[in-house]
Amino acid sequence: MNQFTEITLGLGKHFFKKQSVLIYVLLAFFSLQWCSVILAETPGDQRTISETVTIESKGDGGIIIAERRYAVIESTTILDISGNAISLCDLRVPSEALVEYRLRKDQDSVCVKIENKRLLEGATSLVIADDPG
Numbered sequence: 626m627n628q629f630t631e632i633t634l635g636l637g638k639h640f641f642k643k644q645s646v647l648i649y650v651l652l653a654f655f656s657l658q659w660c661s662v663i664l665a666e667t668p669g670d671q672r673t674i675s676e677t678v679t680i681e682s683k684g685d686g687g688i689i690i691a692e693r694r695y696a697v698i699e700s701t702t703i704l705d706i707s708g709n710a711i712s713l714c715d716l717r718v719p720s721e722a723l724v725e726y727r728l729r730k731d732q733d734s735v736c737v738k739i740e741n742k743r744l745l746e747g748a749t750s751l752v753i754a755d756d757p758g
Contacts, residue, residue, distance in 0.1 A: 673737060675725040679745070680718045684752055687733065688718070694733045695726055702738045719745040 681689045687696045697703070697713050705711045716739065725738040 672728050673725060674728065675723065675738075677721060677723050677742065680716075680720050680722050680724070680739070682752075683713060683716055683718050685713070688713075688716075688724075688736065688739070690724065695724070696733045696735045697739070698735055701736045704738075704740045706741050706744065708740075715750055716741065717744055717748040717750045720748055721745065 678690045681692070683689070683697075687694050689695075701713075703711050703713060703716055705715070705717075720741050721743040723738075723740040723742060724736060726734045726736045728734050
């Protein structure tokens with residue numbers, strides 16, 4: 626072997642070592658990411674329930690169904706009887722609605738979607754005493 630071949634082989638070994646280390650680091654990183662996602666998602670976090678209920682009242686941060694509070698967050702979709710998107714402020718209660726919510730361990734359930742189906746007697750968009758928010 627001449628001096629040029631030794632230098633070339635030396636650079637090749639060095640290059641492949643760096644490439645192997647990079648591959649191992651990337652594999653470890655993605656494996657840890659994947660494990661953290663799996664561990665963070667418990668069955669309670671994934672359970673979404675959808676049912677027709679009577680919304681009794683509302684407040685800044687939620688609605689009351691059967692004397693239980695359900696949180697309403699920014700990403701919650703709220704639809705009026707016509708199917709138009711509205712804010713919690715514009716939601717008229719009491720009303721019957723199809724409510725899709727996600728259970729949370731040791732916290733109020735969080736509404737994913739509220740679809741108003743029928744207004745009940747005395748329905749108003751005003752917040753009346755006992756604000757659940």
